Amino acid sequence: MTKPFDPSSLPAHFDAASAERRWDARWSEAGAYHWDDRRGRDETFVVDTPPPTVSGSLHMGHVFSYTHTDVLTRQRRMRGQNVFYPMGWDDNGLPTERRVQNFFHVKCDPTLPYEPELAIEPADEQRRKSERPRVVSRKNFIELCHRVTGEDEKAFEALFRRIGLSVDWRQTYATIDDRCRHIAQQSFLDLVEKGQLYNVEAPTMWDVDFQTAVAQAEVEDREKPGAFHDIEFAVEGGGSFVIATTRPELLPACVGVCAHPEDDRYKSYFGKRAVTPIFRAPVRIFASELADPKKGTGILMVCTFGDATDVSWWRSEKLPLRAIIRRDGTLRPVTFGSDEFPSLDPRRANEAYAELVGKGVTQARKLIVERLHDPASGATGEEHRGGERAPLMADPKPIQHPVKHYEKGERPLELVTTRQWFVRLLPDAARGEDNQARLLEKGREIRWWPEFMHTRYHNWTAGLNSDWCVSRQRYFGVPIPVWYPIDAHGVTDFDHPIYPTREELPVDPMSDAPRGFDEKMRGEPGGFVGDPDVFDTWFTSSLTPQISSHWGLDPERHAKLFPADIRPQSHEIIRTWAFYTIAKAMLHEGRVPWRNVVISGWILDPDRKKMSKSVGNVVTPMKLLEEYSADGVRYWAASARLGTDTAFDEKVLKVGKRLVTKLFNAGKYVLSQSAEGDVSPHAITHEIDRAFVWELRGLVEATSAAFAEFEYAQALMLTEQFFWSRLTDNYLELVKVRARGEAGDPDGRRSAVAALRLALDVLIRLFAPFVPFITEEIWSWSFAEERGTPFVHRAPWPSLAELAPIPSPASPDSFALGCALFAALNKKKTESGASVGRVVTSATIAANEALMPRIEPALGDVLAAAKVKSHTLVAREALGLDAGFVIETIEIAPKEAKAEEPLPS
RNA sequence: GGGCGAUUAACUCAGCGGUAGAGUGCCACCUUCACACGGUGGAAGUCGCAGGUUCAAGUCCUGCAUCGCCCACCA
16 A cells, blocks of 8 residues: 555645745755766756846846746756756946945055955945045955955845756856956967957047947947038139038048049049148048948048048048047147148147147037138138138038947947957958858857847847957956066057966956066066056956856866856847857857857836836836745746747736645645555556556657757646646546545556556656746655655656556547546536536436447546436437537436435446 | 847737637636635637738738837948
8 A cells, every 4th residue: 555645744735935945955955956077068968157247136037037047957957967057146347346336435446556454344325425435456346346246146146046046056156256357367368379369559439438448249329319510621723512420520630531433523523632621631532432422412521530431441541540539538639730630721720729629529519610600710722712601501400310329328439549459350361260250150050049049149240340349448357467568768568468377367467567577667667567457348258158167277177068058148148248158169169159049038017118127117026936936936937938028927927826836736635645555657557547648648748849949938838738637627536536446446546546646746847847846845745755866856857768668548539538528517517507516316428429439438437527326328420529528418416415425336 | 221029819928831729817607525826617819901822821921010129330
């Protein structure tokens, strides 16, 4: 006799909150989710977990996408794979920098020496108001950063544990920690050695507020009001034309004028020189296919630098450089009449320019426009038309146009010439290599889920227009590990950087001296200077697979963990995180960083906007976890397919909670059934039970196939459907009488109990990746001991092989027919106004003749479940095979009689 | 301006070449001994619009519309 499970030992209701705490502790103690470093790469499933920005807040978006990954991960673990599921914290970047500054009321100055004993306490309002920020070294700043983010990390870990992420918590990192700095700097050295990294002084997109260079990926267009200014230029030798510009303040930086080669209006001017108004600089007029005859007046001024096209013309036409905008966005002093700034009338040019010096772009524009209204500003001289009319031909015409901004910045980006480090991404004919084409190829080697997300990567990569600028003029971040020698005359030689060795990493060139130099030689002739810049945060983030694999630090581990199997992420950072990670893996090792990218969609609020804190539509995860339980919340998350944006809907959470309750009760019920002798799957002898198992087999097959395609939502839906409609609504009801032994059939009883237990066993495992707490709870009641597997999450994923010993039913649809007849009887009862529980004294069941023999095996169970005392089966050929069963007459016993009536055997 | 996706019952979503599906909500009935966080039954959709391919189209193709996202050299 199976040991009878005593359901009375269980509480009447499932206490989710206490189960969540209990199981988290037990999994933790047992190391249930630990990666086994002894097993090889082929047995291992490696997750490249996205490191959340720890200074951000916790929201449902985290719960949503991290649950997706966890579901996939748990299923793989059950499939026997050695799962590597790490967690990182992204504390490298502006948000953290700001938090640290504010929290401790400090500022970082990388030139300061490290103070080992520095004690700084969190600042209060008082200190923030009355004192100036304390200035600290970069190393001290990083220490403070760890203190602030440590708290955030705890909050994130608590949430992630609460929702049951099966992370190996021994495998964690923070993007600013020693190992990450080491690996980022090592990446830099490796790229230098491979010739994929260079430093150059060149026009770069520049944020004038943050005063740092930015990369293409950090740039976004914003629709801003602007205005076309029609400005007349004179032509040397006579004539004039009008250009339309939105940036008249760049007039002093004008180095050329250009129109389309086929544009008849300007053809005759090509090769001549134009003369700019106000500053009277002679500039070349040239033809270019890039000029659009339909835009503005078809002819335009080229300035250093107004936009990226200016840069390409500057390069291709070998135009002079006349930079006027400084790093802070103001106009620098220049002298007209010099070689750099030629002018036909230097006196007036300088007079006009003098009032612009030190002004910002907006102010300068205003002043220039004022001057353009002045006829005296017009071109003058013998061969030109005199200044009889103002060069501004009309009032500015307001337009809305896209203007490039740093994604975190306020003011438009400028193109400023600075020295920066770049990673090669664009094709380089001189070097005979085409990284862009290789990147496109790598994108095709990776599988994207859903597939169409690959298009986003492809479009971005195909549209690259610059190499990756990786240096940032910030002070918090991973320092660029480079020094520059200073020659005897005190001139810094940027062309011969001094690099550290890999053994010396991580270094901070602002506080560490390069090998062979003494710290005293910093800044001295014959000495060195450190590069003050830090890396773009993506330079480090793009190494998450290598950070986890300890690339360059532990070759054996790296071989076991790289490349990863899945990179989960969201779609808006395909062009950054996914792209840069692919670029790094390709440049370092010629490989892809992972085999699959799985993209989660967004949570939208009911108005279909992305949920975000600023809009104030965020629901806090903890409140929902308390109300619907972790399993309930996970159910909601797992219901959404990959790549699909989903409106937040609390109804789905309710459904999840209901599922948990139903599982608890069904589990309790099934395990409380017992029978004499063997109730292992071998005891499943009854036709209906075998037909039911047959259907279960189909479920195992379908869900496994769905998981193989990362279609966890499909697997969940199928499992849920089976559990609810096949098991609890039908099978459980049909075999209740037999399982209690009231049918007087010991073999039948054993068969029913065995099938119930098997179904529960299989279903609990199929549900385990989705609702880990309730499934673990049920598993612990009986299966854990029986199987010698303490955790369902370490139990094998159900397989067809496991179900193979149970013989197939004589007819696979006998269970389905039983369900159909049961439903027909219930329907008739309901229509007759009786409850389903009422006893039926007699019923006439009609069906197609062909169905008669096939219903036979199920008849006993159905009549018992429907409490039918006597029945008549009649064949009705008029009923097609599809018509199923029709209850022609039914006689329902009076209410009082129901309990005492003996049931038919 | 280009690309990608979405548009199916009141709501949230499945289905993606063979007679419209689920859950929720709604209506009726049922205090049925695992579960009222339950059960049984029911009503509810011209599958965004217009063409086309096909014996057959939410399902494939072509336009269009609406919404969302990504991108684009800002004169």
